[in-house]
Amino acid sequence: MGGEFVLRKPRNGIKCRRFDRCNTMRQTEAELFSEETRERRRRRRRINGRFFLDMIISFRPCFPNVLFLSLFILSSSSFSSVLSSETENLSPRNQTLRPLEELNKLKAINQHLRRINKPSVKTIHSSDGDIIDCVLTHQQPAFDHPRLRGQKPLDPPERPSGHNSRGLSPKSFQLWRMEGETCPEGTVPIRRTKQEDILRANSVSAFGKKLRHFRRDTSSNGHEHAVGYVSGEKYFGAKASINVWAPQVQNQYEFSLSQIWIISGSFGNDLNTIEAGWQVSPELYGDNYPRFFTYWTNDAYQATGCYNLLCSGFVQTNSQIAIGAAISPSSSFKGGQFDITLLIWKDPKHGNWWLEFGSGILVGYWPSFLFTHLREHASMVQYGGEVVNSSPFGTHTSTQMGSGHFAEEGFTKSSYFRNIQVVDWDNNLVPSPNLRVLADHPNCYDIQGGSNKAWGNYFYYGGPGKNPKCP
Template sequence: MGGVFVLRKPRNGNKCRRFDRCNTMRQTETELFLEETRERRRGRRRSFFLDMILLFRPCSYNILFLSLLLLSSSSSSETDNLSPRNQTLRPLEELNKLKAIQQHLRKINKPYIKTIHSSDGDIIDCVLLHHQPAFDHPRLRGQKPLEPPERPRGHNKRIGLRPKSFQLWSMEGETCPEGTVPIRRTKEEDILRANSVSVFGKKLRHFKRDTSSNGHEHAVGYVTGEKYYGAKASINVWAPKVQNQYEFSLSQIWIISGSFGNDLNTIEAGWQVSPELYGDNYPRFFTYWTNDAYQATGCYNLLCSGFVQTNSDIAIGAAISPSSSYKGGQFDVTLLIWKDPKHGNWWLEFGSGILVGYWPSFLFTHLREHASMVQYGGEVVNSSPFGTHTSTQMGSGYFAEEGFTKSSYFRNIQVVDWDNNLVPSPNLKVLADHPNCYDIQGGSNRAWGNYFYYGGPGKNPKCP
């Protein structure tokens, strides 16, 4: 690796006695030479040393192997050291990065009693309830998950699809044993896609494009001005196209309290397409939380100590299937988030009466009491330079005016009041940051209650 490939003459004489044999040898050597040249020009993202360590992964913990690797690099010839590629190598830096990744993987990937390999490439580990990442938190260490609370009055459990019907990992009949929770295993390549270990699993709030934008664009319905203790809505699921791995497209409910400065508290749940976080373009069920405006606290799913999962059928971060199709079948999921009046924790229900788990109240400052705003809708990251716009889609990728079977929607939008009652969202307003790129239209009827259509294609003639 890294040497010069030289075309050699056949060993048995200066001439080939058989033309076809000689031609085959020249062709093979030429192909190897061209492949070597292409490989060297490709400019692989990871360094030689990290590639070697990952290649010999079973030995990655072997200090002797790493020492020999570094020693061999230091004894390279003077000619090799003068090559442009070798001048950029930082073996100690790469080694420290790998150590940090392995340490983080050991922290979030807990011991399991069963492993399930999903058809989409995910590995689902069945982890004992009290071994999940949430119980690394000092306030939860040594405890067990709480019993389910009383649901809000006016909430009807729909008789519908069971969890195995809409998550890929369980479609072949695989389940986690009772007393365990299914957790999507984090891999080395997942963390390598992030800028660093410290930001892995976090929603980067500021993706600077210009002086007036942080790169996040929204089309949302919202209520404010009262005290809110929860929210509920049904959302149809799509698989929007995302332009590159540094962008995402999501649809979710936000439970919000505090100012939009450094003390913002949010609880979030919905579906998202995020190539950077998951490595693919599947729509996935996700959760999020923060108590300092996305700065140091909080994370997606179970990637830090925070959310306590209680359900053995749902894997947070796993792909949702099926999804809705344009002019075709529509598939939606119902989400309910509410504050337990007795203990003050915020609980999450997914689908037809399936309790997923809860966010302990001590994680928050303002949300220990109540929410001051609830939002429903879509969000994308636009990383394109100023003057252009991303083609990342929101929702179905079609504008709100397209309507049913074409546009994405939220329906039966409700909030939980001070007395633990589910009521229609009063004074629901709608807002789109960039209506020529993604828009929203609200309405109300007897079948859907308060609802809205939203979304769009991003870049189009009206959205430069």
């Protein structure tokens, strides 16, 4: 009976309890995988696909084999968990996707990444986790546009009269430059988009865009503003210095930004805007760093336009600035203040809208053909802050605007715009005439304007969001 026990598969729940017997059984493993056994296994797979049952029957009930089987099952389970986790991340706001749809979305994401991540001649790894690709200037995303295909960036235009170039050195304000890394001449630094960046968005088509139903003339849809603005004339640009903060953003689907808007058209479907400033957006960037950004649209954020270089549009001409990269340092409460100067103006010769950052550094331009109304001029200019309040539990969130402190707290405590100017019809920089201020919800975020010799036209703005007066 002992010999039968060693050579045959245990029956009726008999366990292999002795090490020498298990060892003997391992030595006779080949006999157990006879052609008949293999045929049974294949038949079981064909009938039911009962893979794990087959594994259990085929393996001996000895500790080494049981251990192997357990590890195999656990690894399969872990793979399923990883796949499930990836599936859940495909659309955080929609958990009803089926596997085929999920795979199709991953395929679409990878295709989109291939379109926007261009080949690089050098790659720089930033301390904040960003990957900066140095892309040949004529291969940047802008030149995927049919109107730009095969062209090269334009030469710099004439700057507005009254403009000075004093300001920041380019190497002192972005994290990816802190260790002395640079992109070669003839290339532009582009922040690489990763799969996880797109997975945080509602969809591939929504990635890098503002909400379609966003209306800048209302405080609906959770967008709240505290802005200074001018209107009623023809404007050909704007300039201001903005201090940079790192406001707290309560959840992934909110953001906090400070920017200049160049606006034309109605606030319906034909709205044209050009925008530039700094923002904290966990959904777009995956962290809470303040980042330099640009935006544009010619149809009220419906189908055209995008942030930064995430679509064909903005033409970058500078090898020292990465749009979308983190700004450092930022201002500190009751401490040092760090501000950036932005100038946007319309080239009188070619009609394109150019962007300058800091000390006379031309970042690039928006071609005039991207727009309808802005091909001629702007009808409004706005400066200030914007947040998204998602109200997840029916109450205001604690997402901060600017420094997170109200305007009346003043210098070193509040956020500010200073030396606020516009560009007139003759390409002159002049103080913003009749600058007015407006806050959608002053108990949550407010604004106070002023003027003096040192700062020209200015205002303080911002707030903490949720507080006893902001329900």
